[in-house]
Amino acid sequence: MSDKLIKITRFVGLGFFEPVIRLSRGEESKKNTILILKKIVAPLASILLFLGVWQAGSQALYNIEADSRIEKAFNGQGQAAAAEMRICIESGDVSCQPNTLPSPAQVYGAFKTLLKDHKVINADKKRFKEKTAILNKQRTSEGKNPIVYTGRPSFVDQIITSIKTVFAGFLLAIFIAVPIGVVIGLSSTLRSSFNWLIQILKPVSPVVWLLLVFMVVKTLTKDSNTDSSFIISFVSVGLCAMWATVVNTAMGVSTVDKDFINVAKVLKLSAFQKVFKVILPSSLPLIFTGLRITFSVAWMVLIAIELLAQSPGLGSFVWEEFQNGANDSNSKIIVAMFVIGIIGFLLDRLMLIIQTFVSFSKNEGI
Amino acid sequence: MAYLELNNVYKTYGQGSNTTEVLSNINLSIEEGEFVAIVGFTGSGKTTLVNLINGLIKPTSGEVLFKGKPVEGTSHERGVIFQNYSLLPWLTVYQNVGLAVKEAFSKESKSFRVKRTKEYIDMVGLAPAIHKYPSELSGGMKQRVAVARALAMDPQMIIMDEPLGALDALTRGKLQDEILNIWNRNKRTALLITNDVDEGIYMADRIIPLRPGPNAVLGPEFKIDIARPRDKTELNDNESFKSVRNHLIEYLMDIGNERTQHSDVIYELPDLEPKDLR
Numbered sequence: 280m281s282d283k284l285i286k287i288t289r290f291v292g293l294g295f296f297e298p299v300i301r302l303s304r305g306e307e308s309k310k311n312t313i314l315i316l317k318k319i320v321a322p323l324a325s326i327l328l329f330l331g332v333w334q335a336g337s338q339a340l341y342n343i344e345a346d347s348r349i350e351k352a353f354n355g356q357g358q359a360a361a362a363e364m365r366i367c368i369e370s371g372d373v374s375c376q377p378n379t380l381p382s383p384a385q386v387y388g389a390f391k392t393l394l395k396d397h398k399v400i401n402a403d404k405k406r407f408k409e410k411t412a413i414l415n416k417q418r419t420s421e422g423k424n425p426i427v428y429t430g431r432p433s434f435v436d437q438i439i440t441s442i443k444t445v446f447a448g449f450l451l452a453i454f455i456a457v458p459i460g461v462v463i464g465l466s467s468t469l470r471s472s473f474n475w476l477i478q479i480l481k482p483v484s485p486v487v488w489l490l491l492v493f494m495v496v497k498t499l500t501k502d503s504n505t506d507s508s509f510i511i512s513f514v515s516v517g518l519c520a521m522w523a524t525v526v527n528t529a530m531g532v533s534t535v536d537k538d539f540i541n542v543a544k545v546l547k548l549s550a551f552q553k554v555f556k557v558i559l560p561s562s563l564p565l566i567f568t569g570l571r572i573t574f575s576v577a578w579m580v581l582i583a584i585e586l587l588a589q590s591p592g593l594g595s596f597v598w599e600e601f602q603n604g605a606n607d608s609n610s611k612i613i614v615a616m617f618v619i620g621i622i623g624f625l626l627d628r629l630m631l632i633i634q635t636f637v638s639f640s641k642n643e644g645i
Numbered sequence: 646m647a648y649l650e651l652n653n654v655y656k657t658y659g660q661g662s663n664t665t666e667v668l669s670n671i672n673l674s675i676e677e678g679e680f681v682a683i684v685g686f687t688g689s690g691k692t693t694l695v696n697l698i699n700g701l702i703k704p705t706s707g708e709v710l711f712k713g714k715p716v717e718g719t720s721h722e723r724g725v726i727f728q729n730y731s732l733l734p735w736l737t738v739y740q741n742v743g744l745a746v747k748e749a750f751s752k753e754s755k756s757f758r759v760k761r762t763k764e765y766i767d768m769v770g771l772a773p774a775i776h777k778y779p780s781e782l783s784g785g786m787k788q789r790v791a792v793a794r795a796l797a798m799d800p801q802m803i804i805m806d807e808p809l810g811a812l813d814a815l816t817r818g819k820l821q822d823e824i825l826n827i828w829n830r831n832k833r834t835a836l837l838i839t840n841d842v843d844e845g846i847y848m849a850d851r852i853i854p855l856r857p858g859p860n861a862v863l864g865p866e867f868k869i870d871i872a873r874p875r876d877k878t879e880l881n882d883n884e885s886f887k888s889v890r891n892h893l894i895e896y897l898m899d900i901g902n903e904r905t906q907h908s909d910v911i912y913e914l915p916d917l918e919p920k921d922l923r
Contacts, residue, residue, distance in 0.1 A: 538731040541701055544718075545725045546745050546798070556744060560735040 291632060295319055330383050337382040344377030373606050381610040386617075389610030397433035404428050432591050438618060441581060441592035444509065445626075448516030448577050456521035456573070457566065460528025461554070464562070470529060481522040485580040489515040489587050512581075512590040519584070520577035527569025531562025567634040574630055578623045593619055647674035647710075648834050649698065649802065654707035656693055667693050669860045671707070673853070675834060682837040682845035683863070684893065685855030686901070691838045692728065694855070695806040698836065699725045711802075721749045724800030728807045730787040732779040732794075739775045742766055742794045749798035765797040766790075769823065785816035789823075796827060802834040810840065818877065821848060829873070842893050846886060847875060854896055864900075867893060 288296045298314035301307070345368050353361035367375040381389070407428050415425035432440070463470050492515045500507045535558050543557045559566075585594025597615050600608040654671040657664050667690045675681050685691050696702045697709055700719040709716040711723065719725075732741050743762045750758055766775055769789035779787055788808060795803060808824070809817045825848055828835050839845050845852045846869055854864040867889045871880070880886050 538727065538729060539733065541696075541727065542731045542733065544701055545699060546748050546794075547719055547721060548744070548748055552744075552748070556736070557733060560733070563735075 290635070291628070295322075334382055337380045337385075340379040341377055341382075344379045348375070348377060376606055378604075378606075378609065381607075381613060385607070385610045386613045389607045390614045392607065393434040393611065393614060397435045400430065400433040400436075403430060434596065434614075437592050437596045438622070440509075440590070441585065441594070442622065444513045444516060444585065444590065444592055445574075445577050445581050447509075447513035448520065448581070449574055451514060451517030452521035452524060452573050452577065453570065455517065456524035456569075457528055460525045460566070460569075461532050461559070463525070464529040464532025465554070465558070467533070470533065477522065477525060481526070483519075485515065485519045485583050486587060488518045489584050491515075492518065493588075508588050508590040512584050512588040512592070515584045515588070516577050516581055519580045520573045523572035523576060524566070524569035527572070528562065528566045531565030531569075532558055534565075535561045564634075564638045567630070567638060571627060571630045571634065575623060575627060578619070578626060582619065648677040648679070648712060649673070649675040649836070650708075650710040650713075651698070652708050652710070654697065654704045654709060656690075656697060656702070657705045666860050668697075668704075668862075670862055673863060675836060677834055678832045679851065680828060680835045680837070680849045682839055682849035682852045683855050684839055684842055684845045684852060684897075685861070686857045686897070687840060689855050689857035690861035691840075691855060692806055694861075695725070695804055695836075695838055699723050699804050721798050722801045724795035724798055724803050726788075726791050726795045726803065726805045726808045728810055730779075730784075730791045732787055732790055734779050737776050737778055738766060738771055738782070738790050739763075741779070741790055742797050745794045746797050761797060765793040768796075768827070769793045783816075784812050785820060788812065788820060792820075792824065792827070800833065802836070803828070805835070805837045807838055807840060809844065817844070824848070825874070842890060842897070846889055846893070847877065847880060852889070852893065854893060854900075856900055864896060 285297050285300055288294060288300070295318040298311040298318065302311040302315065348368065349361050349364050352364040364375060368377065407430070411426050418425050463473055489511065492511050496507055496511050496514065500510065539557050539561050543553045548556065581592070582594040582597060584590075585592040586598045587594075589595060593615055597612055600611045600615070651671050651673040654668060655666065656668040657666045659665055671694065673681075683691065683694065693702070697704055698711075698716070700716045700723070711720075733744070736744065739762060742765055743758070746758045746762045746765075750761065763772075763775070766772055769792055771786060771789055771793065774782060774786060779790070782790070788811075791808070805824075809820055812820065821844060837845065837848055842852075849869060851866055851868055853866040856862050856864050869885070869889055871883060871885055
């Protein structure tokens, strides 16, 4: 049973739990204890170290900011004002808090606030739905559009929107990049003719792609009242991120092992069979490497693009919080940073699992 | 007219001053139903010769005739067993063989193809491993799949490029017998490329050494008049086997010596005397 458990943990990329399972069964306790120290305790220690440095850093920055405030009050309004400012800062009053890098505790607090906020908004939404249920039924029967909730989206809603945008962009990238890569990879003429274009377009900044997509989508969606900001952001994400897949697919397809090509020739496979039975399977590992890069690039440019496209998501959340300048805005931005990082990591793991599922090791047939 | 004929075949690689002539003036003719072995050193252009015959590459000059017609591209009539098995690692044994059957018998019914695929996997004794992937097979099993794949297409000629080169001696001997059995059953024409003189003599009707490249040429051929089925243990005492073997090895050794003597570099030896230890 636990062998199966070990296999599963390995498969989902949680292989570091393996020694814990083995130790709980009493297998080779010394070796597994060392493994636990190495694979679980050491990473946790590094995280603690990071938190410590962060805490110390934010404390130092806080002190600098506080001192400068007191000094400013002293220079401007004299001794009494400076003492008042000092008391105000020490009391933790919101009105005079130094605005700087928040400490881990503050960020955790902001995280909890955001979750609470989400609950409130959710309840609000539910109430709204209940209230408008009858009215909406009536409206739809009359052929009118139902009334929708137009309140502020919660943090979790924004995360979901961002994930949707990334997946839509990623799918778009797959559907454009893989076929292009295969076609380019198959023909050396096409490869050399498109190479320059690809090399020129590859380093173009996400912002420029966004503007480009904006120009096109704006014209195309002129007469409809669809939500163009979502289309603009996912198309730009797809276009920014697809290049790694194009290049990797073309590379994989053009460097299929000569032995496999010879087999295809000797068996006289049709062009279709050759592509689907020989070339694509053998280039899958490289295609997937490309897709993983595409995925992480998509997640990375998403924030910048959402920020500019005014699409509701983590990007606009960060930007709004920055513009907001409230007391806990900085903490919320850092919460968003960690959420983005962790989701990116999980998505990459997901891709890795799919990759190990469909790939083979290169020398198995030889 | 011979079944397979190579007339004045030259093959060069590279362009301009970088040209290397791999094969020069190869003349070979194989009759229908004959088992011919070509034996040579590694790097002597054996694989190039095989690829010329099966149609993967074209000769620079000269002609390769199969049943009187020039070879243009590959054909199901000539089945190839590659040196490194070349199974597709993402397909199971059944799928690997099935892919070949599907292409060779595209006009037949599906049930016929399934039956044929299973029949050939059975023939090489891999029925229990039919749904395994190449990575789960041993070297000998992989080579059997390659044999099944080549034969399932019902080729009129089998071309084997060092098929057993990567196997250990025991598996090798076993597979030699299996290949001979299969060949015996319907007497297809066979061409075996090998670097093992004993293997060549044991299996073939005729054995031809390939003088190593660049400029590889075929050496004098040796007929092997040993009745089939041949017995490996008795072969060592067979006079005819011994004489062919000695001649061949002598010939190959001479070539080898010639090659080493051809070195242009003169090594200056240090002027040293052994030290007197007494």
